[in-house]
Amino acid sequence: MQVYILDSSAIFLRKGLYPSMLTVSRVLKEIKDDESVNYLSLIDIGVKDPDRSDVEKVKRVARKTGDIYKLSETDLDLLALAIEIKREGNEPVIVTDDYSIQNVARSLGIKTDSVVQKGISKKFKWVRICKGCKRRVDEGRICPVCGSEVYLVRIRD
Numbered sequence: 001m002q003v004y005i006l007d008s009s010a011i012f013l014r015k016g017l018y019p020s021m022l023t024v025s026r027v028l029k030e031i032k033d034d035e036s037v038n039y040l041s042l043i044d045i046g047v048k049d050p051d052r053s054d055v056e057k058v059k060r061v062a063r064k065t066g067d068i069y070k071l072s073e074t075d076l077d078l079l080a081l082a083i084e085i086k087r088e089g090n091e092p093v094i095v096t097d098d099y100s101i102q103n104v105a106r107s108l109g110i111k112t113d114s115v116v117q118k119g120i121s122k123k124f125k126w127v128r129i130c131k132g133c134k135r136r137v138d139e140g141r142i143c144p145v146c147g148s149e150v151y152l153v154r155i156r157d
């Protein structure tokens, strides 16, 4: 199974919805604007922090590639989480535009997906749709008409 690991920019730009999404708690601490917090509350994203041993492994590789001083603690955590996902037999894809993360990921044999390249090529916006009656809902997580949960759909702007 592919597991998408989102960095902060992927959440700020509301890059997209993937079947399986994860991030680390340091990313959530960086997310403060209302729009992004609201987006996070609507998408189904798991939060998991990596083992220290995996963080050390990332540091070793980053020293070799020369990226160690460009990677933040958050970046190291995202990469280390990807190692764990891979070890569990899943395929991690880190969603990021950070060159150093991409570079170290490549050395670790981990895929990356660009945020801006695909996210901005077509203008789009997210709308909330009711799971029950398929009505478009302006705000909140519950349909005011039938009481069902809402989900997000990306449409061309």
Ligand SMILES: [Zn+2]
Residues within 6 Å of the ligand: 130, 131, 132, 133, 134, 135, 143, 144, 145, 146, 147, 148
């Ligand atoms: Zn409804």
